[in-house]
Amino acid sequence: MQANYLKEMLxxxxxxxxxxxxxxxxxxxxxxxxxxxxxxxxxxxFISMTMSADEVFLRNEKKENLFVIDVFSRESTFSNGIIPNxxxxxxxxxxxxxxxxVDKALKKFPDAIILFDSLGxxxxxxxxxxxxxxxxxxxxxxxxxxxSVLFFAVKGTMDSExxxxxxxxxxxxxxxxxxxxxxxxxx
Numbered sequence: 001m002q003a004n005y006l007k008e009m010l011x012x013x014x015x016x017x018x019x020x021x022x023x024x025x026x027x028x029x030x031x032x033x034x035x036x037x038x039x040x041x042x043x044x045x046f047i048s049m050t051m052s053a054d055e056v057f058l059r060n061e062k063k064e065n066l067f068v069i070d071v072f073s074r075e076s077t078f079s080n081g082i083i084p085n086x087x088x089x090x091x092x093x094x095x096x097x098x099x100x101x102v103d104k105a106l107k108k109f110p111d112a113i114i115l116f117d118s119l120g121x122x123x124x125x126x127x128x129x130x131x132x133x134x135x136x137x138x139x140x141x142x143x144x145x146x147x148s149v150l151f152f153a154v155k156g157t158m159d160s161e162x163x164x165x166x167x168x169x170x171x172x173x174x175x176x177x178x179x180x181x182x183x184x185x186x187x
Contacts, residue, residue, distance in 0.1 A: 003033030009150075009174045010037050013113060016171040017139045017149045021163075023177040024154055030176070031117050031152060032059060039065055043109035045102060048072050049121040053086040067105040067112065069098065071122070092125040095134040102138075106147070113148040119166060120157025132165045139169045 009020060022030050027050070035056075038044045043065040048056055053070035057063055067085045071092045085108070087101040102114060116122065123131050135151075142149050151170065153163060155177035167173045 003029045005176055005179055006030060006033055006037070006174075009172070010034060012172065013038075013148045013150060015146050015148055017142060017151070017169070018172040018174065019119075019151045019153060019166055019170040021153050021155050021173070021175040021177050023179075024156075026176060026179070027118075027152070027154055031115075034115060034150065034152075035060060035066075036062075038113050038115070043067070043112035045069065045105040045109060045112045045114045047098065047102070047114070047116045049092065049116070049118045051117075053088070065109070065112075067109055069101045069105060071098065092122060095126060095130065099134070099138060113150060114142065115150045115152070117152050118157070119151050119153040123158050123162055128159065128162055131162060135166050136169050143171075 003026070006020070009018060012018075020030065020034075031050075035044060035046060039060060039062040045067045046056055047069045049071045052073040053068040054073075056068045056070075057066065060066055063085075067087075069087050069089060071089045073088070085105075087104060089097045089101055091097065106112065119135075126134070139149065151166065153166070155175075158166075
């Protein structure tokens with residue numbers, strides 16, 4: 001895994017809302033690296049918009065401290081409660097359902113770090129003002145409760161005005177999108 005560039009960000013995540021801007025080639029490694037590093041020391045609530053809960057659990061050994069809010073697979077919400085540590089949100093446009101799912105997950109893991117794997121995907125399903133309001137209210141609520149949140153956004157997948165607004169609502173912004181990946185990928 002080549003996402004060592006995230007070490008500083010993960011070291012400074014405690015009690016902060018952070019935004020990591022990455023490029024498409026970095027996405028899978030950056031998210032997997034972050035999940036593994038966070039799970040070494042703390043529980044994680046993973047809001048997944050790019051892979052199913054099953055895939056998230058298959059990729060990680062420390063499943064007992066992992067809670068997945070699956071917005072990707074569009075499973076029926078009737079499955080909620082059947083599989084431990086998974087909540088399905090069948091409509092990504094329903095931002096209120098995502099907030100409610102996070103609140104439920106926080107009851108199980110009150111000290112968890114919250115990770116959104118793709119704000120760009122989430123922003124596609126919502127109108128601009130509603131999405132910005134959601135991020136603002138979500139960040140304020142998490143700040144008031146001294147929670148740590150990590151948002152990932154792939155550069156070029158979000159409207160620049162929305163991304164600018166999200167940056168304003170976050171305590172820390174890290175732009176890794178221009179980093180050199182590896183000589184193998186350049187060949």
